[in-house]
Amino acid sequence: MPKNSEEEAPPKEEEKPVEKPEKAEKPQKRKKEEKGVFSLYKIENDKILRLRPTCERCGPGYFMADHGNRYTCGHCGFTRYKLAEK
Numbered sequence: 558m559p560k561n562s563e564e565e566a567p568p569k570e571e572e573k574p575v576e577k578p579e580k581a582e583k584p585q586k587r588k589k590e591e592k593g594v595f596s597l598y599k600i601e602n603d604k605i606l607r608l609r610p611t612c613e614r615c616g617p618g619y620f621m622a623d624h625g626n627r628y629t630c631g632h633c634g635f636t637r638y639k640l641a642e643k
């Protein structure tokens with residue numbers, strides 16, 4: 558007489574991934590490159606260096622934008638071509 562002994566295996570406990578109440582880290586917003594007057598100055602040895610030329614027409618205080626081969630004043634539109642270096 559065959560003994561039919563069914564051993565019921567205990568239900569395997571499913572491993573549940575432990576969810577921690579962690580705050581989802583927000584992807585850091587890339588800071589927009591700020592442009593301002595501070596980017597036009599550089600302090601070196603307690604001296605202020607102006608990184609842009611100023612407009613000859615408008616006078617000091619009016620910086621000219623660097624356009625590669627030329628500088629342009631956004632105030633009066635004056636354009637000065639860069640001198641060929643060497």
Ligand SMILES: [Zn+2]
Nearest residue numbers: 612615630633
């Ligand atoms: Zn100007």
